[in-house]
Amino acid sequence: MTVSYVIAAGHAQVGDLVATARILSERVIGLVVGPETVARQVAQAGLDQVLWLGQPGQSALEAFAPAVAEIVRAQPGHVLAGRRSADRVLLGAAAAAIDALLVVGPTELAAEGDLTLVTAPVNGGLALSTVAFSGPLACLLDGGPVPDGPAGPIQSASGPLAEIGLVSLQPAASQTVDVAAAPRVVGIGGGLKSAQDLGLVEALAQSLNAALGCSRPVAEGLGWLPKERYIGLSGAHIAPQLYVAVGISGQLQHMAGCRQSETIVAINIDPEAPIMAQADYVLPGDLYQIVPALTRALA
Amino acid sequence: MSFELTDEQLITRDAVRQFADSTVAPIAAEIDRDHRAPLENLPAMAELGLLGMTVPEELGGSGSGTVSYVIAVEELARRCASHAVIVEAHSSLCCWPIVAFGNPEQHQAYLPDLAGGAKIGAFCLTEPGAGTDAASLTSSARRDGDQWVLNGQKVFITNGGFADVFVVFARTDPEAPSAKGISAFIVDRQTAGLTVGDPERKLGIRGSSTTPVSFSDLRLPATSLLGREGQGFAIAMRTLDGGRTGIAAQALGIAQGAYETAVAYAKERIQFGRPIANLQAIQWMIADMATDLEAGRLLCYQAADLEERHLDFAIQASMAKLFCAPMSVRVASSAIQVLGGVGYTESYPVERAYRDAKITEIYEGTNEVQRLVISKSQLR
Amino acid sequence: MTIAVAYKWAPEAQEASVDAAGRVDFSRAKDKISDYDAVAIQVGRRLADATGQALVGVTVSGPQAGQPVATKAALARGLDSVLVLAEEGLDRIGPSATASLLAGLVRQLDDVSLVLAGDSSTDVGARMTATLLAGRLGWACLTDVEQLDWSGSDWSITRTQTWGVETFKVTGPAVLALSPTAAAVKAPGMKDILAAGKKPVRPVALTDLGLERPDQGETRATARLTGPSRQGVVIDVSDPDAAAAVLVAALRQSGLLVEGSQE
Numbered sequence: 006m007t008v009s010y011v012i013a014a015g016h017a018q019v020g021d022l023v024a025t026a027r028i029l030s031e032r033v034i035g036l037v038v039g040p041e042t043v044a045r046q047v048a049q050a051g052l053d054q055v056l057w058l059g060q061p062g063q064s065a066l067e068a069f070a071p072a073v074a075e076i077v078r079a080q081p082g083h084v085l086a087g088r089r090s091a092d093r094v095l096l097g098a099a100a101a102a103i104d105a106l107l108v109v110g111p112t113e114l115a116a117e118g119d120l121t122l123v124t125a126p127v128n129g130g131l132a133l134s135t136v137a138f139s140g141p142l143a144c145l146l147d148g149g150p151v152p153d154g155p156a157g158p159i160q161s162a163s164g165p166l167a168e169i170g171l172v173s174l175q176p177a178a179s180q181t182v183d184v185a186a187a188p189r190v191v192g193i194g195g196g197l198k199s200a201q202d203l204g205l206v207e208a209l210a211q212s213l214n215a216a217l218g219c220s221r222p223v224a225e226g227l228g229w230l231p232k233e234r235y236i237g238l239s240g241a242h243i244a245p246q247l248y249v250a251v252g253i254s255g256q257l258q259h260m261a262g263c264r265q266s267e268t269i270v271a272i273n274i275d276p277e278a279p280i281m282a283q284a285d286y287v288l289p290g291d292l293y294q295i296v297p298a299l300t301r302a303l304a
Numbered sequence: 305m306s307f308e309l310t311d312e313q314l315i316t317r318d319a320v321r322q323f324a325d326s327t328v329a330p331i332a333a334e335i336d337r338d339h340r341a342p343l344e345n346l347p348a349m350a351e352l353g354l355l356g357m358t359v360p361e362e363l364g365g366s367g368s369g370t371v372s373y374v375i376a377v378e379e380l381a382r383r384c385a386s387h388a389v390i391v392e393a394h395s396s397l398c399c400w401p402i403v404a405f406g407n408p409e410q411h412q413a414y415l416p417d418l419a420g421g422a423k424i425g426a427f428c429l430t431e432p433g434a435g436t437d438a439a440s441l442t443s444s445a446r447r448d449g450d451q452w453v454l455n456g457q458k459v460f461i462t463n464g465g466f467a468d469v470f471v472v473f474a475r476t477d478p479e480a481p482s483a484k485g486i487s488a489f490i491v492d493r494q495t496a497g498l499t500v501g502d503p504e505r506k507l508g509i510r511g512s513s514t515t516p517v518s519f520s521d522l523r524l525p526a527t528s529l530l531g532r533e534g535q536g537f538a539i540a541m542r543t544l545d546g547g548r549t550g551i552a553a554q555a556l557g558i559a560q561g562a563y564e565t566a567v568a569y570a571k572e573r574i575q576f577g578r579p580i581a582n583l584q585a586i587q588w589m590i591a592d593m594a595t596d597l598e599a600g601r602l603l604c605y606q607a608a609d610l611e612e613r614h615l616d617f618a619i620q621a622s623m624a625k626l627f628c629a630p631m632s633v634r635v636a637s638s639a640i641q642v643l644g645g646v647g648y649t650e651s652y653p654v655e656r657a658y659r660d661a662k663i664t665e666i667y668e669g670t671n672e673v674q675r676l677v678i679s680k681s682q683l684r
Numbered sequence: 685m686t687i688a689v690a691y692k693w694a695p696e697a698q699e700a701s702v703d704a705a706g707r708v709d710f711s712r713a714k715d716k717i718s719d720y721d722a723v724a725i726q727v728g729r730r731l732a733d734a735t736g737q738a739l740v741g742v743t744v745s746g747p748q749a750g751q752p753v754a755t756k757a758a759l760a761r762g763l764d765s766v767l768v769l770a771e772e773g774l775d776r777i778g779p780s781a782t783a784s785l786l787a788g789l790v791r792q793l794d795d796v797s798l799v800l801a802g803d804s805s806t807d808v809g810a811r812m813t814a815t816l817l818a819g820r821l822g823w824a825c826l827t828d829v830e831q832l833d834w835s836g837s838d839w840s841i842t843r844t845q846t847w848g849v850e851t852f853k854v855t856g857p858a859v860l861a862l863s864p865t866a867a868a869v870k871a872p873g874m875k876d877i878l879a880a881g882k883k884p885v886r887p888v889a890l891t892d893l894g895l896e897r898p899d900q901g902e903t904r905a906t907a908r909l910t911g912p913s914r915q916g917v918v919i920d921v922s923d924p925d926a927a928a929a930v931l932v933a934a935l936r937q938s939g940l941l942v943e944g945s946q947e
Binding site for chain 3 (some may be wrong): 067101133258265267268279
């Protein structure tokens with residue numbers, strides 16, 4: 006493919022998308038939906054062309070899906086987008102328009118003649134698979150900030166819109182915790198004996214300035230934390246700088262959601278727990294002693 | 305010959321398991337600790353249709369068939385034996401005899417409400433002086449014009465604390481030989497003269513309400529008679545035949561729940577540097593428990609299948625209960641043994657399973673009564 | 685008018701295992717209607733009843749999805765009928781292929797007002813099937829939908845994003861992916877289970893749809909997914925406070941404890 010598209014819907018987190026697109030093709034075009042300020046930020050990412058489709062106004066960002074599809078259909082290429090809701094909808098529309106193959110979180114990309122070799126996690130991150138595909142790819146991957154660079158030109162573009170009217174937007178009263186976006190995360194698992202003891206790990210999370218997440222049983226079986234805090238296969242996929250796993254055994258399904266963390270600390274009373282072999286720092290001991298000690302050490 | 309469950313039976317298992325995991329399990333330990341009936345779950349159980357499985361569709365039930373019914377009881381018991389026995393006593397012991405022996409007026413008057421869960425049923429046979437020897441019961445019903453006047457004392461009535469409808473057995477002919485003079489009645493809780501006593505404090509199934517129920521000059525219309533006059537003992541015995549399959553299923557479910565806890569624990573618990581599941585002593589216990597469960601399940605489902613196909617099933621039901629009840633005690637005991645010290649504490653549900661299992665060797669016919677029934681059939 | 689629900693009869697990924705070569709083994713995982721899809725069916729039932737529409741399930745998978753136990757399990761949850769494409773080689777196809785075939789099934793239905801889907805599927809987890817399906821159909825699409833109602837003239841849709849609670853309205857046909865919080869899933873009732881066997885199941889073949897088997901590329905290799913290599917530094921915890929001091933020092937040195945607010 007000679008061209009790749011990077012989609013940015015309402016945000017400019019396209020740093021890693023552009024870097025990946027560069028591997029796939031010579032020419033990289035940004036497709037931006039949202040305020041002009043966002044388009045300007047995207048234009049600093051070193052793209053060959055930035056097409057600004059406009060502000061949603063009283064529509065959803067997702068309303069631009071047909072317009073994005075039309076642009077991509079006119080000149081097919083690889084399409085890349087981040088994981089936010091609107092990004093996924095625009096990516097889906099573009100991919101369907103050109104029969105692109107969806108790839109989630111590719112770890113390696115390489116050209117082989119007319120084929121692209123893609124290595125990516127499959128089944129929600131249970132294993133890796135390498136596939137050779139001849140057509141365009143639709144890549145869903147984590148965005149990443151745009152480095153400061155010289156601003157490139159912005160071109161306006163337009164196209165058909167879907168009818169999705171915004172009736173109201175009630176700004177979040179308090180910042181909801183997004184474990185997937187937090188730079189530091191503390192995860193709590195079945196090692197915690199009772200919901201009353203949550204304060205122990207909350208104190209640690211606070212002193213680390215970290216978001217508190219958990220393994221699946223803590224959120225879905227026991228209900229000690231809301232479901233959006235659950236890290237794992239069908240829950241949040243996190244990639245923070247630091248992940249402190251407390252009383253989490255580290256089953257495959259949990260690791261699928263956290264193995265991209267830069268640094269993993271494991272605190273577990275069972276030295277044989279699977280997570281102990283997958284951590285940077287291993288503390289084989291009682292969380293009820295280690296967690297308070299750690300909180301004190303951070304104070 | 306096929307041992308495959310039907311699609312409907314498989315889906316029933318999944319559905320009841322989902323309900324038991326999400327709604328029953330979270331309160332199971334608490335109702336046991338507090339000796340409290342889980343009344344808050346009755347509306348959800350009714351909505352799911354768990355209270356109408358033995359009632360035909362045209363009378364407001366689901367007519368799910370006996371196999372699906374025992375699977376439902378088993379799945380409830382896997383998480384909480386008390387929930388299971390509430391359904392069992394209501395369905396097998398109250399709904400079923402009204403379906404089988406009631407007239408069309410009684411069907412219309414009672415079954416839609418019972419099947420839909422608007423009313424809960426109970427069964428009043430046992431008396432202080434008439435347990436296993438039920439034919440010796442002394443409660444009496446005397447004709448007075450177009451009414452019956454009921455007097456007597458019943459004990460150990462499951463669902464007694466909250467049931468709305470009681471199937472009651474009383475002597476209508478004091479002259480007739482013991483079993484012959486008994487008749488069955490349908491009694492509403494509101495009837496003047498009915499008193500429900502304080503619930504028993506029990507070893508297990510503490511979430512089921514077990515109370516005395518007494519009748520003092522309680523007046524019933526003639527239309528309350530269930531079946532024919534003098535047919536009561538036969539009705540009671542036929543009802544208990546079916547009930548035995550339900551209790552076998554309850555025993556099976558208790559054992560299954562305890563077994564699963566033991567297997568999960570054995571895989572996780574590290575001793576001597578490796579999971580205890582690697583130790584032969586544990587492996588042998590798991591093998592015996594699994595084999596016990598398989599045998600019990602085959603007997604229980606076979607009895608249910610015979611009943612569902614309207615074949616003779618009474619002996620198989622007795623065999624299923626005679627095998628499953630002690631099996632349940634045995635498996636629950638082994639589960640505690642696998643867990644060791646923590647198995648003996650309330651931290652895990654296996655000690656509750658052990659206490660709950662014991663009653664299945666006693667009610668709806670003791671092990672000894674089942675042996676009597678079975679041996680009679682063999683020595684004929 | 686019809687509301688369609690895309691559902692999947694698939695193994696529970698929580699029960700899958702992976703061998704040394706990275707092959708995912710679902711053999712011990714039981715096939716089921718995923719929890720995500722159960723939410724979509726339950727919301728669909730409520731809306732179909734409220735608006736007098738039929739509720740039709742559409743599914744694409746291997747032959748196991750066409751077995752009566754699979755279709756009855758879906759129907760017992762409240763669908764009026766199902767349209768099933770269940771052929772050898774179609775199990776565990778990726779979201780792109782699934783979406784193109786689901787679009788073929790939706791086109792078989794008359795007068796579809798909405799397609800509902802779970803937010804994810806139990807064995808893949810990409811959260812893209814609904815958006816790709818919308819792309820195939822050329823319809824409006826919203827994901828993470830928490831509340832969905834018919835106002836009398838349009839669909840009212842509410843969802844929570846990190847920046848706030850958004851309410852939208854959509855009139856035309858749309859594909860909506862439902863958040864797991866959109867409904868508390870109930871087990872199918874005993875009467876529903878028996879009624880399921882009497883509801884229509886319409887099997888469809890790829891050839892009926894005039895569709896080819898989608899090109900999913902050629903798999904060259906599989907591997908275990910291990911993530912970055914780990915240092916595996918074991919810290920002695922015999923004195924918890926000393927252990928904590930060692931860890932904090934190491935983290936600080938790696939620049940992982942830089943003060944700053946969460947994003």
